[in-house]
Amino acid sequence: MGFKKFSLHIITRTILAMLCLVLLTQVIAAPGYHATSILLAALLVFQLTELIRFVAKTNTELVRFFDAMRHADFSQRFDLQQVGTGFDELGSTFTEILNNLQAARTTQEAELRHVKAIVEHVPVPLLSIHQGGQVTLWNNSARRLFGTNTITRSVDIDQFADGFSQQLENITLGEQQLIKVNIDGMEHQLFIGATEIIITQQKERLYSLQDIQNELDIAQLQAWQDLVRVLTHEIMNSITPVASLAKTTVALVEDLKEKVAIQTELTDDIDDITAAVQTVARRSDGLMQFVSSYRRLTRLPPPNKKHVQLSTLFEQVKVLVQQNWHNKNINFTINISPQQLDLFADPDMTEQILINLLQNAEHAVANIKDAKIILSAFLNPRGRTVIEVADNGEGIADDIAAKIFVPFFTTKKEGSGVGLALTRQVMIAHDGNINLSSNQNGGVTFSLTF
Numbered sequence: 357m358g359f360k361k362f363s364l365h366i367i368t369r370t371i372l373a374m375l376c377l378v379l380l381t382q383v384i385a386a387p388g389y390h391a392t393s394i395l396l397a398a399l400l401v402f403q404l405t406e407l408i409r410f411v412a413k414t415n416t417e418l419v420r421f422f423d424a425m426r427h428a429d430f431s432q433r434f435d436l437q438q439v440g441t442g443f444d445e446l447g448s449t450f451t452e453i454l455n456n457l458q459a460a461r462t463t464q465e466a467e468l469r470h471v472k473a474i475v476e477h478v479p480v481p482l483l484s485i486h487q488g489g490q491v492t493l494w495n496n497s498a499r500r501l502f503g504t505n506t507i508t509r510s511v512d513i514d515q516f517a518d519g520f521s522q523q524l525e526n527i528t529l530g531e532q533q534l535i536k537v538n539i540d541g542m543e544h545q546l547f548i549g550a551t552e553i554i555i556t557q558q559k560e561r562l563y564s565l566q567d568i569q570n571e572l573d574i575a576q577l578q579a580w581q582d583l584v585r586v587l588t589h590e591i592m593n594s595i596t597p598v599a600s601l602a603k604t605t606v607a608l609v610e611d612l613k614e615k616v617a618i619q620t621e622l623t624d625d626i627d628d629i630t631a632a633v634q635t636v637a638r639r640s641d642g643l644m645q646f647v648s649s650y651r652r653l654t655r656l657p658p659p660n661k662k663h664v665q666l667s668t669l670f671e672q673v674k675v676l677v678q679q680n681w682h683n684k685n686i687n688f689t690i691n692i693s694p695q696q697l698d699l700f701a702d703p704d705m706t707e708q709i710l711i712n713l714l715q716n717a718e719h720a721v722a723n724i725k726d727a728k729i730i731l732s733a734f735l736n737p738r739g740r741t742v743i744e745v746a747d748n749g750e751g752i753a754d755d756i757a758a759k760i761f762v763p764f765f766t767t768k769k770e771g772s773g774v775g776l777a778l779t780r781q782v783m784i785a786h787d788g789n790i791n792l793s794s795n796q797n798g799g800v801t802f803s804l805t806f
Contacts, residue, residue, distance in 0.1 A: 365410065373403040424454060428461065481565040485510050485524065487558060501567065503540050504737045524548065524563060540737050542789060542805055659702035659785050666697050666733045666743075673707055673731070677714045686721060691732035699733075699741050701786055701806055709779040713745040713802050716775070720749025720799065736805065740788075746801040757792050757800075 380396040383389045423429070475482065481498035485491055489510045493499050507513060510521040516537040517523070527533050532549040547566040552559060670690050678688065699706070714729065721727035730746045752760065761780045776790075783790045788806040795801055 366407075369403060369407045369410065373400060373407060376400045376403055425457065428457075481567070483563045483565060484553075484560045485521075485563070486560045492560075498565070501539065501544070501565065505539070524550070524561075527563075541742070541791065541803060543791060659705055659782070661700050661702055661786075664699045664701060664703045664706065666692055666699055666741075667695060669699070669703065669707060669710075670731055670733070673710045673714065676707075676711060677718070681718065684718070684722075684727070686718065686727045686729055689728070689730045691730065691734075693732075693734045697733055697735070697741065699743075699806055702782075705782045705785075709782050709804070710743070710745070712775045712779055716802075717745055717747040717749065720747050720751075722749075724749055741806045743804040743806070744801050746795060746799065748795065748797060748799040751794055751798055752792065752800050757794075760792060761790070 376396060376399050380393060380400055383393045383396055476495045478495050479497055481501045482494040483491060483498050484494065491507050491510055491512065493502070493507060502513075502516075505512070505515070510524075513520045513524075516539050517535065520535070520537060523533070523535055527548060527550040529550055529552055532547055535546050535548055537544050537546060544567050547568050549564045549566075551562050553562055554560075670692065674688065674690065681688070710731070714731070717729045721729065726748070728748045730744070732744045732746070734742055736742050761776050780790050783804060783806075786806055788804065791803045791805070793801050793803065
């Protein structure tokens with residue numbers, strides 16, 4: 357209806373202007389009508405001006421409408437009733453279109469915010485590598501994984517593992533691969549899947565980096581505990597009657613020895629039997645105590661966490677360990693930064709694992725002339741408390757370092773292989789971990805991250 361009125365106004369104004377032009381031509385041709393000619397000329401100019409203004413006004417509103425659409429300016433309103441053109445329906449239509457576009461845009465933005473919120477709270481880190489090598493971290497999990505490290509290009513992730521970016525590129529689309537990385541001194545086992553996305557003819561690779569380190573540690577610990585539980589149960593069931601029978605045999609042999617004391621030859625044989633049986637009894641008792649020590653791996657109680665002042669804890673540990681360091685010339689240093697640093701952990705368990713690590717450090721520097729042991733604590737870039745025990749001893753070979761936290765593994769003649777395995781178990785119970793690294797000037801550093 358509005359467009360019909362618009363056409364009617366154009367036709368009417370055009371016809372009136374043409375009529376006025378015809379009359380003006382006739383009047384000019386006839387002599388003596390000067391005043392009429394001037395009046396008709398003025399009327400023609402007025403009509404043409406109104407026609408141009410009418411069309412220009414409508415075109416202006418059209419331009420304003422399209423500009424509003426182009427720039428998403430939904431605040432514009434089109435009230436054409438004041439124009440006097442009868443085009444009020446067109447103005448209402450323009451306003452309705454903009455309102456619909458605004459509603460659609462609002463809905464899209466709400467859906468986009470919803471999707472972004474979901475992605476942000478996905479527990480699996482999501483990372484994209486674009487064609488130019490730019491990297492986008494899509495959610496909080498990805499940002500927490502890489503911490504305060506700046507990640508903008510694919511080469512930036514090589515700091516966490518040799519050839520990390522190349523390993524990502526080599527992952528077959530749709531498949532998953534396990535990659536080990538070290539971020540801020542903490543090892544992570546990342547189960548990585550890759551897919552490809554094409555948007556506006558731009559390709560990018562989307563990676564999911566699921567950190568399964570904690571799950572692997574717990575599963576491995578549970579496997580060791582189950583194994584130890586079965587072994588200790590079977591060994592104890594088998595060795596207990598052997599030890600009991602050996603002790604009974606020793607008593608019977610002693611009685612028999614008294615009865616045949618006058619027979620020298622039999623007495624010598626009985627002495628040999630007694631010695632052999634006593635050896636069996638002694639070794640059975642030793643084996644039972646040895647097996648009992650492994651039961652600690654399966655009976656670790658849940659940690660009773662408290663706020664512990666590290667300066668106080670370190671001083672207590674220092675007093676305990678230095679009692680056995682007399683005349684060993686060990687330079688023992690304590691560093692805490694900041695000095696008021698505290699720890700939310702089980703104080704008894706923490707004290708015990710520190711004592712174990714310091715005793716290991718003592719053995720490591722036994723043959724070192726200027727022996728040094730450093731016990732330190734600080735906050736890592738992620739805000740987690742780290743305790744380190746460092747020494748300048750003989751160090752640990754790489755092949756041994758890979759097995760050092762395995763239960764039953766030990767390089768000491770009198771070791772049981774329980775100490776470091778128990779320490780790792782305590783750290784897992786605290787949702788932390790323990791790492792071993794070699795020092796540039798010799799020796800090793802054990803890092804406990806709580």
